[in-house]
Amino acid sequence: MPETKEREKLAEVIRQWNSNRLDLFEISQPDENLVFHGVIRFYFEDHTEGSVATKCLRVCSSSSTREVIETLSEKFRPDIEKQSTDYSLYEIHKDKERKLDLDERPLVIQLSWTSNNREGQFVLRKKQESLKESCHEKEKGGVLQSFKRTLSRKGKKKERSQAKDDDKASEDRSAEGLLNNNNICLSSLESLKYCKEIKTNLILEAEEPFLSAVINYTNSSTVHFKLSPAYILYAVSRSALQRQHSRSSPSSANTHAVTSITNKMAAMMGKVIQRQQAITGALAFWMANSSELLNFLKHDKDLTQFTQQSQLGLSHQVHNAYSFLLHCLQSELRKHLPTFLIDPEQHGALPAEMVLNTLMNAMSLLRRCQVNPALTIQLFSQLFHFISAWLFNQLMVPETNPPGLRSHYWGSALRQRLTPIEAWAERQGLELAADCHLGHIVQATTLLTMNKYSVRDAKDIQSSCFKLNSLQLRMLMAGYLFGTSEPQIPPVSSPPLH
Known part of the structure; x- marks a missing residue:
């Protein structure tokens, strides 16, 4: 059991990572040994040439820094015979950097950035001793190399200039030939027209x-x-x-x-x-x-x-x-919405919120594809409406499943499970769409949980549940299941609710 919980926890962290990254850098789900794979982008700072190179490498969570350095040294500099001990791998963030120990796991370190909401880079560098030797050699040969490059560029420029002059001269000769012979000129024009x-x-x-x-x-x-x-x-x-x-x-x-x-x-x-x-x-x-x-x-x-x-x-x-x-998204929601109706007293806490995960994955996809914001708002308005309609219909059926769904207990449970969706929508700038399209189910849960036991409560019901029509109010109240310590609704208060 502890292994299962640890695996589920790791899978959730990986899902969070994948939802905010390009598909290229997606990390696989862990196997039974908690081993997973993913792609890391590595940078190589070559101080001798003053350049920075980059490569993407698929690594395993069990791969050590030593193994990664050996692979990277072959990838970045296959032309130079160097020991992997000549290089070090650094984890760099905007305000600090850290040298990785040889037995650390780079992919595990990258995944840990999710918990702190950080972004970082892995940079491969030569050790300082190697840098000093390289700098000395560069000082000796730098002037000569620069001089060679300058000569080479001037030579190439001269060759290109000469080629242009030759082309221009040949064009001039062709033009003169056309002008000196009318028959050839007409023939050539017809050929040009045909070629066009x-x-x-x-x-x-x-x-x-x-x-x-x-x-x-x-x-x-x-x-x-x-x-x-x-x-x-x-x-x-x-x-x-x-x-x-x-x-x-x-x-x-x-x-x-x-x-x-x-x-x-x-x-x-x-x-x-x-x-x-x-x-x-x-x-x-x-x-x-x-x-x-x-x-x-x-x-x-x-x-x-x-x-x-x-x-x-x-x-x-x-x-x-x-x-x-x-x-497609509604079909996905339809599979997960029944989790809202799991009784927390019988089955424990609500399982991983798949409805919210579906919405989060959809938003991540739309942003990754750079979908027009107007289409995004319209799509989520439809999804919120679908959630509201599905749950509201469960309350409206004569024989609810589970039984007693029209009760204070279930009204409170449903309201509690809708709250994370409303909070997420507000963070995404969709609070107006959520407020509008989740309104029916939210007001239904409000009716189930508020005071409704006297005539004085009728005005509060009317102002709080204005989206519910008289038939919906009647259905919710007619099949209402009272708790053991809950007072009954007196008959005199029924007519105002109708």
Whole structure:
């Protein structure tokens, strides 16, 4: 049992770490021996060259500093035969640094940053003795190396300048030849026109494979800048418009080229959203990118007139991604909401709050994907409403499960379990959405726990439970289960509640 508790505690710390980090640095859940794996970014300060290098290394929680240093010394400087004892590993924070002992565990140290809400770095450095020797050698050879680099750069610059002059001279000779022979000039112009048409056709043929590569083969979990597809597709749209303008073609041709390519973008996004409609990460990613591209097209004064149809298509894709994502999150909540109805007296304290974890993971995902704040607020409003409606419906059914749900005891228990969700929503700036959409269940729990035993309490009920209609009030009061020491509601006080 102690091992199980320790494993659960470690798993919770790892979940907190993963919720605030990129997928690349996600730490695996511990096995039965409490061993886990994760990726650490290491920095290497090379004072001899005045540079800093970085590498990401997947390590085990049981890997010691000595083992990590041996691996890093091979990764950073494979060209130099050095002993691992020539290097030390440091843990650096903004206000201090610390040298790691050889038997410490870097991955365990990195995970411990979660408890103090700290951010740090691991830096590999040479020991001071090695640094002094290196600095002496650098002083002897530094001037010569700088001189060689200067000569090399000047030589390369001279070669490039000579090549440019040769190209210009050949162009001038070609131009003179064209001017001296009218037949060759006409022939060459026709060839140039034909080549230009071929080039345009090749560009048009390459558009669809390029769009497919950007939309169909982008991995939403590994790409660093989550809105990169939207920015790339916007640049492609601008390029198509510029290409048509440079050809001096009629306005209808411009319209056709830009409209055609943006319509393809919207259609491809729709297909990838349909294909991944059960994957929350992909849905959030494409909802963010389709809404961002839609925003670009709407506010670009040159493109907006040619992309009205595409904007409608993108708006439809945003709606689809939003609906699929909402359905996935509601399904996840539906699995965990029954934990609200676990009797604390019979089963002990409430287990790990999976409902709140679902909301936290959803917020982390939306922020990682840089989803529009308006969409984020709208999505969480729907989730809060779903939580409220599910719990409220449990109170409204004639035969509640568990029995006696309409009682002071359960009203207090449900209110206590809703409080962490309201507190979290306030920290996220969602307090208005939570107050509005959790209102029904909150006021229902208020009614179950407040004084309602005399006519004088009717006004308090009316002011505190204004979101509940007369039928809901009647249902809550008609099936109310009185506690052993709780006074009965007198018949005279029933009519005002109706």
